[in-house]
Amino acid sequence: MITIQNVNKRYKETRALQNIDLSIPSGVCYGFVGPNGAGKSSLIKILAGVVKDYEGSIHVSDANPPSLGYVPQEVCLEETLSATTNLHFYGKIQGLKGEKLIRQVKTVLDDIGLTNRANSKVKTFSGGMKRRLNIGCALMHEPDLVIMDEPTVGVDPQSRLHIFQMIRSLKQQGKTIIYASHYMEEIEELCDEVAFIDGGKIVEQGSIDDLLTSYAQPAVFIKGDIPKAWLDFENVIQQKDGGWLFASSNPMQLLGKLAQRCEEQNIMPSQLSLMQPRLEDVFFTLTGTALRDTA
């Protein structure tokens, strides 16, 4: 368990983090999500031991302090050297030697899917390949705690899928993962728990399932040539993609009602569907009301 207590960080005039309190249980995949400039990287760098001048405290309450693998937001590799040389270096500074080191380089190359480019210079790699190697460097010593800062920015879909598979496999091995991203859907797909960060503050935190039930309602989406009068009979949340979104605590019933009306009035909507609540809706609810108003 990592306990973050009352952490504050400022850069000259900017208050990057304000009174951050968080508990991150061992063995979970914990997401930090928020827009650019929210303070995610600042918090990640503090947790990774990179930034040391901050106020507040961070406790790790495991018997042994976990070994740490940090994947920085910027790709940080020796471009003129090969993937193997890069991995080799990170293994060595983590204390790996000899047979073990060579074996581990092979294993990680395989995990990140770069075995067939092992000896090519990094500067010949695509953005996605560099990102994968960037992650691989942090995994050489098989850390218990993996901290990743926006590991999928600017990657191709295949690489993103590959990275997701790597993270799932880390989860299966029981590692603790801290994952920062401004892509809501990534956090939703990968993480168990999440902290919403906006303007340097934690807006809300908790398990994703709990947050979805407490902050977002299921909804029904209808798109087509529907009469304006219908918009009164249930509360319309928002107009979206040229259609209408109706929130409801009983979406199946609403869906049935809408379908029935369409049939009665001989209207054929181009889309009529159930919308499960998304993390994005939670964030919208939270920051759209509480935060933006006070800011």
Added chain:
Amino acid sequence: MWAVANLEARKQLQDKSLLFWNLALPIIFIIGFMAIFADDAPDQTAIANQIITGFSVFFAVFIIISMVISFVKDRENGFVARMASTPLTPGGYFIGKWLPFGAIVVGQIMILVIMGIIVYDMSIDQPFFYLLVACFVAMMVTSWGVAIAMFSKTENTGLALTQIIAFAGAILGGLWMPFETLPETIQTIGTFSPQYWAHQAFLSTLPGQPDGEDVGIALLILLGYTGVGFALAFVGYRKFLRESRS
């Protein structure tokens, strides 16, 4: 530390700009100068002594460019920050970075003198002392390399400073022409330049150079300049780390 040294050595040895500035260019200059000044001179070897040692010192300074580029890159691309999340200590990082550059300068000086021996019949009385002087010169220029890197906002700062140091030292220290032929005021100023002492130290290991200063004093003075370089580096390294990690 050794992991960093190994990585840096691999990176530098395949860097074409380093090979150009520190190896190709001095060889071209030596061949050119020898062709101009020594072709019909009575004592070719004496001129080779002067030119090879002079250019060895002059071009040793250019390692500072590669050092500044390397450190500034590490700071800008997040490498230094990333290292802070690993067991590598700042001391291990700096020594690991520094060692290969020192070794490269020693190698550079030795290649040039071997070329002098093979091509221009140079002879060295005390090869061991020549190597020792090379090590002292390497320590001195690389200590200044680290110092300048700590305070350089960009690579260009390093480039400009290196050129000022290299050319000022070359002119004042008599690297390009025998020191005695310089005007007296320049000679006086020149004795304050580290390059003058480096050059004198090399000359004193060669035969038939009665005007070479005592090698012991020269080495002490080089050590003093090395001390100043490392002291400046020490003053700057916290700032460097802080800027790297924010």
